[in-house]
Structures are given as C-alpha cells and as structure tokens.
Amino acid sequence: MNATATQSGETQARTASKPGNWSLQFLGATGTVTGSKYLLRAGDSKVLVDCGLFQGFKQLRLRNWAPLSFKPATLPAVVLSHAYLDHSGYVPLLVRNGFVGKIHCTEATYELCRILLPDSGRLQEEEAEYANRRGFSRHKPALPLYTEEDAKRSLTHFAPVEFDREIELGGLRTHVPIRAEVAVIENFSAHADYAEILDWLKGFEQAPRRTFITHGEPAAADALRHRVEESLGWSCRVPDYLESASLE
C-alpha cells in the first residue's frame, strides 16, 4: 500500500504554474490494489502517473473497458513508477486509443515492460480465443482488451530516463526533489506495511496539507488512514474511484 503525500515541506515543489490550479484525479487503485492511474493537472497541462491494469474480480476488470476521463490524444506524457502490470499494463490500450506522447520510466522499468506488455497482450488474446471456443462470453466474438501487436507498438513511446536527470513533463514545469534512497533487498516484492509507512511519514519536517491513501483494499486503506490521523494528526483521505482533488 502506498501513502501519497502531496505538497509536503519535504518535497518543496517549485512550480512555474499559477498556484491554485493543480488537481489530482484518481483513476484507479482506489479501494483496490490494482489499476493505478493518477491524473495530475496543472492548468492546461496534464501528466498521467502510472498506467495500470485493473486485475482480479470481474467488476474491477470491467473498468479496463470504460473510457478514461480525458482523451488519450490530449495527454502529453505518462510517468511509470514501476513495471508491474497493475502500474503499466494499460499502456498498450492508451496508445491504441490515440496516445502519441512519451512514457517516462527508468531503464530497468522499460526493460521489464518490453517483456511484460507483449506477454500481457498475448494472454488477452488467448483468453478471448478461449472464451470464443467455449462460447461462454456474452460478447460474440469476445475481443481481447489489446493484442500482443498493440503492446509491441506501444513500446515505441517509451523514453527511459537516467537517474538524477531532470525532464520536463508535458509542459508541467515543477521541481520536486525526491529524497528517497535506492536500496537492494533480498525479497521479490517490497511493499511496506503500516509500521514502516508510519516510520517514513514521521520523518516529514512539516505535515502535508493533503494526504491520500491508495493502493489498498478498503478495510486496510481505512485502517491506515485511521493510524496516520491518530498518530500524526494529519488530514488524510482514502479517495473514491474517479474522485478529483484540488491541490490548492
């Protein structure tokens, strides 16, 4: 589970955009751990942070077929935090639906996406083919969300970035130093639990004005919200699907 802290004293965002016109919309990972997509808007500019696939229950997977809250052709850039499909697996569909901008991530994330995304497309095709063969889909014919070919085409939009290099994102002129450390761990997965998240949050010199908790099952997200509010006194919210928040 991630705690998304914005406008903290720790990150000291320096922005050229007029203050007061920043907003954040939650297009996934609300009340679930999948489908991470956060649309950051500043005036006319926008950037999508993560572009993940909804996975798991059918109700969630159906959201992959719903239109987005913006036209992909109007989006200049995507930033991927990491390659897992719940953070990157929607990229082929975004591109198929008209996205022509750049997808920024680390070189390692790109290398993994080169394997994961075509593989995901192939799986979607196999599932559709299986549904057609068995005749259990309401859709005749059942179609894949995207194909292996869509996924391969989407890879041409990747523009990996080296560590420590500053880039301009779709006209968003802001400087956000991220005071994090890259460490090697022995585990395959590295999600922090609430105690580690609280430890990290305690290091903030100044409470963020807004804190959003995403990427968790509803009960777990609410429990973390409660703990952050109790132990740090921060104003904390678990956003709803498609909720928009002004970052004034």
Ligand SMILES: [Zn+2]
């Ligand atoms: Zn995830």
